[in-house]
Amino acid sequence: MxxxxxxxxxxxxxxxxxxxxxxxxxxxxxxxxxxxxxxxxxxxxxxxxxxxxxxxxxxxxxxxxxxxxxxxxxxxxxxxxxxxxxxxxxxxxxxxxxxxxxxxxxxxxxxxxxxxxxxxxxxxxxIEVISELGPDYIRERVTRPIKGIKVGVHYGCHLLKPSKNRPWEQTQKHTFLDELVEATGAESAKYKDKNLCCGAGGGVRGSQVTVSVDIAKEKLDNLIEAGVDCIVDVCSFCHLQYEESQEQLNKELGEKKYQIPVLYYTQLLGLAMGLDPTELGLDKHVVNTQPLLDKIQD
Amino acid sequence: MTDSISRETIDSKDIDPEFVDEIVKAGADRIRTCIQCGTCSSVCPSGRRTAFRTRELMRKALLGLKDEVLSSHDLWLCATCYTCLERCPRQIKVTDAIIIMRNMAVDHGFMLPEHRKASQKLLSTGHAVPIDDANREMRKDLGLEELPPTTHSNRKALDQVQEIMKRTGFKDLIEGEKMEGN
Missing domain, CATH: 1.20.1050.140 (Glutathione S-transferase Yfyf (Class Pi); Chain A, domain 2)
Structure with missing residues (x-):
């Protein structure tokens, strides 16, 4: 219009x-x-x-x-x-x-x-607008490819479902976000139950936080198992869930088991386009992103 | 000794035969076609770790066990991931049915205290998650406006949002007598 x-x-x-x-x-x-x-x-x-x-x-x-x-x-x-x-x-x-x-x-x-x-x-x-531009368009704009990084891609639920009312291809195995992540030079890792909900929605995080964090933990354990360097998401609420649940789980455990940096897609892309990590707010995460940034620069 | 099968009628004051009609009318139009296959329960991320069983909830709704369903904690364990709705072999809008029953629950005064708090924040600020001091600082550090260009920095807009919530009855629903003592 x-x-x-x-x-x-x-x-x-x-x-x-x-x-x-x-x-x-x-x-x-x-x-x-x-x-x-x-x-x-x-x-x-x-x-x-x-x-x-x-x-x-x-x-x-x-x-x-x-x-x-x-x-x-x-x-x-x-x-x-x-x-x-x-x-x-x-x-x-x-x-x-x-x-x-x-x-x-x-x-x-x-x-x-x-x-x-x-x-x-x-x-x-x-991410819909970026995916309309396409992975090739993104690749052409990458000046500092994100090499040697394994990303755990998280789509989230309401981006894709109910599928009847979403613009994506009718499939339960989407790849558009993986392709956009790989256009930055990073690798999208395979991991168990990739399409599992983050557990935050539906008022569950707000009212039944133990259940909510336990759903996040299942995915985080699968991501650790797959050896990812970071999570990439496209939802501020999934983002909150992965950032804050890791801190909560570490407190409960008394050890720092959960330390996967959580990036929003435009943060990953910004890095690949040569932007400064501070401009992208990467110094303001709950889970420290420095180990990831160090690995990218190596 | 009789050769006919005796008829058993479930006759209970707990059954409200109109309950399922209300759910159908509100949009979960295929709920009566449920075959209790359990696909909804098997794909539910909340059901994996709690006693919440979507199939049971659907069955109770069909039986008309209105009070039991509306007062149940289970109703609030759904993360609205829509996987059950996507996978249902009868194309029942399972998640929508849950949201419809939640609306009925709130209308009957059943609301979790945390949810009431979030609603009160929406009523007073226009945001269910309003700004706080730490994030005002973070916004400034990032070169953003200290307050986002939302109802947070626009009194007229907030007035309008509050007037809408008055007109739809949300203010009364959240702050009214039904919610007292909940």
């Missing part, structure tokens, strides 16, 4: 308020790929699909529609770097497209607020 490659950047909650280093890396890297970002002024929580949608679906739909309306009024499609927010927007748009009465309901809530919304805007994920 809009001119090529300018998007309204939707931040959400976890990215700007807990991991602003991921936000910084997206703001640094996307323009270098020819993708311009405009702030979506006054946006709120998406709101979270597993929690707020679970509590009161009409409130979830109305607030999601408000965020989409802000983008629609700005004339740009929305872009987000969080799988949860992406899930909310894709699924809210599907509800509105399939049930016109729900759009009417939302418009009634918006009455007199100056919000214009027809559900014509699109919502995209940062």
């Amino acid at each position: 809009t001119e090529a490659q300018t998007y309204s950047f939707f931040l959400g909650c976890v990215m700007p308020n807990r991991f602003p280093n991921l936000e910084a890396s997206i703001r640094k890297v996307l323009p270098k790929l020819g993708v311009q970002l405009e702030d979506l002024e006054g946006a709120s929580c998406c709101p979270a699909p597993g929690v707020i949608r679970s509590f009161d679906e009409p409130t979830w739909l109305a607030l999601a529609s408000r965020n989409l309306a802000l983008a629609e009024m700005s004339g740009h499609d929305l872009i987000t770097g969080c799988n949860g927010c992406y899930g909310t927007f894709k699924d809210a748009l599907a509800v509105i497209h399939e049930h016109p009465d729900r759009l009417k309901e939302v418009k009634k809530v918006f009455k007199g607020m100056g919000l214009k919304f027809d559900g014509k805007v699109e919502a995209k994920h940062v």
